[in-house]
Amino acid sequence: MSISPVILCGGSGTRLWPLSRQSYPKQFNQLIGETSLFQQAALRLSDGENLFAPPMVLTGSDFRFIVSEQLDAIGIPPQDILIEPDARNTAPAVLAAALHLSASEPDAVMLVAPADHLIPDTAAFVASLKAGLKAVEAGQLVTFGIRPDRPETGFGYLQTATQPGADGAAVPLARFVEKPDLATAQEMIASGDYLWNSGIFLFRARDIIAAYETHAPELYSAVQAAVSDAHRDLSFVRLAPEAWSRIEDVSIDYAVMEKADNLSVVPFMAEWSDLGGWDAIWRHGAPDAAGVVENGQTTSIDCEDTLLRSDSPQVELVGIGLKNIVAVAMNDAVLVADKDRVQDVKIAVDRLKSKKASQATHLPIDHRPWGWFECLAISDRFQVKRIHVNPGAALSLQSHVHRSEHWIVVSGTARVTVDDEVKLVCENESVYIPLGAVHRMENPGKVPMVLIEVQTGAYLGEDDIIRYEDVYARGEGAKG
Structure with missing residues (x-):
């Protein structure tokens, strides 16, 4: 059974400012490794077993040429690149992809995946997909849950109806849980019934379309109009802007998944991260014995549990006696933050926007x-x-x-x-x-x-x- 990857590639990634900005968000940057996160996702979804069809990408107009250029650089031709007139969250994007795909292949199996996740073990990921296919054949909407290794408050959770087994098979999904406070997260981890919500989904196009028709009929009608009136622009497919403007900004979890009764979850046991902040970059950057991660032109002296990163060959970043610090330097902006406060980078970006500072949104x-x-x-x-x-x-x-x-x-x-x-x-x-x-x-x-x-x-x-x-x-x- 062939899988059609759908890569969602429209996020802004402001929590990784100053490297990730509105003009060139994190999925296109080389945060970890020699390729961008988007390229890593495309490579991960094109193995040698003929499991995957060419990928479909959903992105914004400003990024359409970046997407095609980065795919061309790794030798992966896309099935299609769909252009969203405006960002409307994951529910409209997934439905647009399903409708576009089902026009030629109603029984197509879709794998929906964000473009900015880190999943180093491709073999383990493919094995999880194959485990999910069995549930998809039975008409299930499958999501993937990450086995938690800490009480994380920055992720949503999935409660399983039965505890996942060691074989990695899909199990029934009981409910979605919003991001918890620390005490609640600790209780959920201790119970063994909860997985992190990865935001990765696997289902047949016709099954997810039916779920939208049942649980989000108004959204279905508007997205169907945007897809029906879409037009070709060079090698891209532009969704119709007038119909798209009437679409609600809503996640697929809230619009459909939390209401559906045919849900399964596959537990994923290997390394995964949404790289949602500089603390995640530090955690997955192979800290040395002192807990220090260095990237680029940097010098560390007596530092502990610290990330030093310079993304400019002209800027030498020196840290002396730093503990639990993130320091990121670029040509036009420098971030210095306590590692426990890196989620507040979004506040900093909002402050810069209010000052009309170009660094808030645009790279040099x-x-x-x-x-x-x-x-x-x-x-x-x-x-x-x-x-x-x-x-x-x-x-x-x-x-x-x-x-x-x-x-x-x-x-x-x-x-x-x-x-x-x-x-x-x-x-x-x-x-x-x-x-x-x-x-x-x-x-x-x-x-x-x-x-x-x-x-x-x-x-x-x-x-x-x-x-x-x-x-x-x-x-x-x-x-x-």
């Missing part, structure tokens, strides 16, 4: 369909950027009302259009783009092209673009 590096750029310096009437253009990629044919630009190629070769002239600009060569000139840069080569751009003018905002042609089908005024 801004990702675009063609590559990325980084602001190196900005002041009155000038800005300096480093621009990285992927092989074969091209920026839109555009002009600016308020600025002129100088481009200096530092590696690779650029094909540059300025009004009616097209020419190649090689390494250590430059070109001037007058204010108002219609221009484009392309990378015709097989290696990345990097250039330095110096902008001068009265207004330097990213929305100062009149767009004439764009291979990525973006409209006038869209950034980059």
